[in-house]
Amino acid sequence: xxxxxxxxxxxxxxxxxxxxxxxxxxxxxxxxxxxxxxxxxxxxxxxxxxxxxxxxxxxxxxxxxxxxxxxxxxxxxxxxxxxxxxxxxxxxxxxxxxxxxxxxxxxxxxxxxxxxxxxxxxxxxxxxxxxxxxxxxxxxxxxxxxxxxxxxxxxxxxxxxxxxxxxxxxxxxxxxxxxxxxxxxxxxxxxxxxxxxxxxxxxxxxxxxxxxxxxxxxxxxxxxxxxxxxxxxxxxxxxxxxxxxxxxxxxxxxxxxxxxxxxxxxxxxxxxxxxxxxxxxxxxxxxxxxxxxxxxxxxxxxxxxxxxxxxxxxxxxxxxxxxxxxxxxxxxxxxxxxxxxxxxxxxxxxxxxxxxxxxxxxxxxxxxxxxxxxxxxxxxxxxxxxxxxxxxxxxxxxxxxxxxxxxxxxxxxxxxxxxxxxxxxxxxxxxxxxxxxxxxxxxxxxxxxxxxxxxxxxxxxxxxxxxxxxxxxxxxxxxxxxxxxxxxxxxxxxxxxxxxxxxxxxxxxxxxxxxxxxxxxxxxxxxxxxxxxxxxxxxxxxxxxxxxxxxxxxx
Numbered sequence: 001x002x003x004x005x006x007x008x009x010x011x012x013x014x015x016x017x018x019x020x021x022x023x024x025x026x027x028x029x030x031x032x033x034x035x036x037x038x039x040x041x042x043x044x045x046x047x048x049x050x051x052x053x054x055x056x057x058x059x060x061x062x063x064x065x066x067x068x069x070x071x072x073x074x075x076x077x078x079x080x081x082x083x084x085x086x087x088x089x090x091x092x093x094x095x096x097x098x099x100x101x102x103x104x105x106x107x108x109x110x111x112x113x114x115x116x117x118x119x120x121x122x123x124x125x126x127x128x129x130x131x132x133x134x135x136x137x138x139x140x141x142x143x144x145x146x147x148x149x150x151x152x153x154x155x156x157x158x159x160x161x162x163x164x165x166x167x168x169x170x171x172x173x174x175x176x177x178x179x180x181x182x183x184x185x186x187x188x189x190x191x192x193x194x195x196x197x198x199x200x201x202x203x204x205x206x207x208x209x210x211x212x213x214x215x216x217x218x219x220x221x222x223x224x225x226x227x228x229x230x231x232x233x234x235x236x237x238x239x240x241x242x243x244x245x246x247x248x249x250x251x252x253x254x255x256x257x258x259x260x261x262x263x264x265x266x267x268x269x270x271x272x273x274x275x276x277x278x279x280x281x282x283x284x285x286x287x288x289x290x291x292x293x294x295x296x297x298x299x300x301x302x303x304x305x306x307x308x309x310x311x312x313x314x315x316x317x318x319x320x321x322x323x324x325x326x327x328x329x330x331x332x333x334x335x336x337x338x339x340x341x342x343x344x345x346x347x348x349x350x351x352x353x354x355x356x357x358x359x360x361x362x363x364x365x366x367x368x369x370x371x372x373x374x375x376x377x378x379x380x381x382x383x384x385x386x387x388x389x390x391x392x393x394x395x396x397x398x399x400x401x402x403x404x405x406x407x408x409x410x411x412x413x414x415x416x417x418x419x420x421x422x423x424x425x426x427x428x429x430x431x432x433x434x435x436x437x438x439x440x441x442x443x444x445x446x447x448x449x450x451x452x453x454x455x456x457x458x459x460x461x462x463x464x465x466x467x468x469x470x471x472x473x474x475x476x477x478x479x480x481x482x483x484x485x486x487x488x489x490x491x492x493x494x495x496x497x498x499x500x501x502x503x504x505x506x507x508x509x510x511x512x513x514x515x516x517x518x519x520x521x522x523x524x525x526x527x528x529x530x531x532x533x534x535x536x537x538x539x540x541x542x543x544x545x546x547x548x549x550x551x552x553x554x555x
Contacts, residue, residue, distance in 0.1 A: 054499045055146060058158040058189070058492045059134070059171065061116050061209045065492045066141035068148075069156065069499035074492050076145035078137045080117045085133060111237045112209075112278055119210055122164055130167070131174040138175060151180035156499040158491050161188040161215065161222055161553050168554060169519050176511050185505035188553050190215035190222060192494030193392050197486050201381075202388035205370065205405070207349075207395030209233055212366055214373045218381050222553060226373045229363050230349050232285075232395045238344035239289065240281035246336045247326070280328060284341075288322065291345045291400040294407045345398060350408070367408035375420055382418075383480040390488045402485055410483050507552040522551045 054069035067074035078084065083093055118130055142150050155175070159168070175181055190204040194217045206213045212231045216224040320338035347353045351365040359365070364372075370389075374382050389409075391402045416422050488494075513521050 052154070053148065054154050054156055055148065055150075056156045056158070056492060056496045056499055057138070057141075058495065059117070060160075061118060064134075064137045064141065066138075066146060067492065067496060068146065069496050071496055072489070072493055076141050078140060079115070080133050080137070081115045085136070111240075112233055115278065116209065118167055120162075120164065122166060125167075127166060127170045131170050134171055134174040135178045138179065142179075152182060155181050155184045156187055156495050156505075157184050158187050158189050158192055158495045159554075160213070161190055162213075162225065163554060165519055165554075172509065172514060173518075176514055180511075182511055184509050184511075185499075186507040186509070186552070186554065187495050187498065187505065188222060189491040190217055190225075191220055192491040192498070193390055193488050194220065194388075194494070195497055196490055196494030197388070197390050197488035199388050199390075199486060201384045202390050202486060203370070203373065203385040205366070205389065205391045205393075205396075207231055207366075207391070207393040207401075209394065212349075212369070212393075212395075214366075214369055216373060216377055216381065216385050218384065223381060224373065224377065226369055227362070228366065228369050230351065230366060232393075234348040235289065235344050235395065236278070236281050236285050238348045239285045240277045242336070242340065242344055243277065243281060243284065243324075243326075243334060246334045246340075277328070280326065284324060285344070286397075288324070288341050289345055289398055290342050291349075291398055291404050292342050293400050293403045294411070345401065349395070349401070350404075367405060367412060370405065370409050371412045371416075375418060384478070387479045387482055387484045388486045389484065390486050392488055392490060406483060406485050413483065507550065507554065509549055513549065519551070522549055522555065 056067055056069050056074075058065040058074070062080060064078045064080070065074035066076050066078075086093070117133055118125060142148060157171075157175075159171075172184065175184065190206065190213070193204050193206070194200070194202045200220055201218045204213075204215045204217060206215070209232050210229070212228050214226045214228075215222055321335055322338050322341070324334045324336070326332055326334050349366050351359060351363075374386055377385060389406065391405060396402065419426070
């Protein structure tokens with residue numbers, strides 16, 4: 001009985017609040033340790049349920065953008081200029097008065113050659129140097145900005161839809177060999193721009209560095225592509241020529257009287273490449289270049305564009321004069337009218353200083369190229385794409401350029417319509433057709449009878465009307481048949497949005513498959529579909545169909 005009484009004495013009452021001492025383990029009492037079961041049938045731990053982070057890279061001709069999937073903006077944007085490709089331990093750029101010191105400069109035969117990663121013409125391009133630049137930029141992005149380990153992190157790579165296979169293979173090998181990336185998903189930049197605009201269809205005008213690409217996208221598929229060499233390289237080159245004209249007269253006269261070398265006489269249409277003026281011309285272009293807006297609704301304006309530009313520039317010479325400090329010797333301020341800063345954009349992108357017979361197929365003005373791109377599309381695709389014109393790229397940031405492109409396109413459509421045949425004979429034929437239609441008009445009495453006959457009420461069903469009204473409430477009328485511009489967040493934002501959906505891409509390249517066979521392991525889409533049809537033959541056929549991959553739009 002004593003033992004029972006002692007037990008009830010130790011038991012706390014219901015009214016008393018127990019302390020925390022009874023929760024602590026008694027070291028004298030034996031305890032069973034917790035066991036961890038590692039079995040295939042047990043539930044996975046929390047570490048396996050963590051979401052996999054995807055990294056998104058966009059590689060262009062001059063810059064690399066990197067970030068994490070789901071972000072709205074990239075975390076870094078790295079260039080490929082000579083200052084960003086120095087050797088490790090080279091800190092000469094931080095010395096005082098480094099830019100003023102005389103030093104040897106590499107002779108370049110193309111404008112901006114030392115500031116670009118690649119160009120579509122691979123003649124003279126060192127692909128080994130391209131791989132080294134890409135490897136260094138990707139490593140800097142991982143170490144300084146993303147702060148992630150590249151191992152076991154899948155990558156989404158946004159590239160132009162048309163690239164040489166040698167260049168594409170060099171980019172993929174530079175990433176697969178130097179980084180432990182399990183797979184790379186390729187995504188075309190025009191489709192990414194359409195996704196970032198919140199659309200499924202559109203006409204993407206990418207004003208890049210070396211060329212301007214106009215891609216027609218319908219239901220997230222690239223239907224047609226047109227290109228022109230009128231891009232930002234030509235704009236900066238025209239700006240450099242303008243700055244040389246407004247420099248010190250003595251220096252300009254010396255430059256004009258200097259004897260030309262054999263390399264300078266090879267291409268008389270291209271100005272002499274000079275690395276001293278490149279950075280200065282590019283900075284002036286980014287800060288002060290602008291594009292005048294043509295008046296909308298007057299078709300005669302596009303025909304008289306040259307005369308209007310001349311009168312506007314002559315009247316504005318005495319109104320606004322800009323002073324631009326020159327960092328080049330002799331350090332003097334350049335004075336020029338503000339209207340003159342629009343001449344490089346108009347001459348390079350709109351070709352107002354050239355006639356039609358002087359232009360070739362590869363250097364057409366951008367408004368003309370947009371019109372021909374829309375004209376070659378089917379009518380249903382054209383009506384949807386013309387209402388969703390997306391202007392992107394580095395040149396899209398020039399003030400007034402987007403409005404000028406839309407206004408010039410509207411003027412061309414008002415003059416020519418959607419007829420590919422134009423000229424004096426075509427205009428005379430249209431006038432004859434209008435006269436014949438006016439002569440064949442019916443009498444007003446016959447027209448009134450036809451209207452009364454078709455105006456008779458038809459038999460309707462109440463249930464059908466109710467269903468149609470409910471459908472119209474839910475459906476929104478799609479905008480089509482009018483020229484309209486749409487803003488986009490950029491190709492990188494579109495790729496980040498698609499990568500956040502965790503869906504399998506069309507072009508997904510595994511690391512082991514690429515390192516073993518390269519691009520030769522890629523199959524065509526027809527072969528992939530036939531392989532999936534043979535899955536009923538056995539496990540071997542299904543295994544072979546899983547290991548194959550396709551290049552999609554890059555094939």
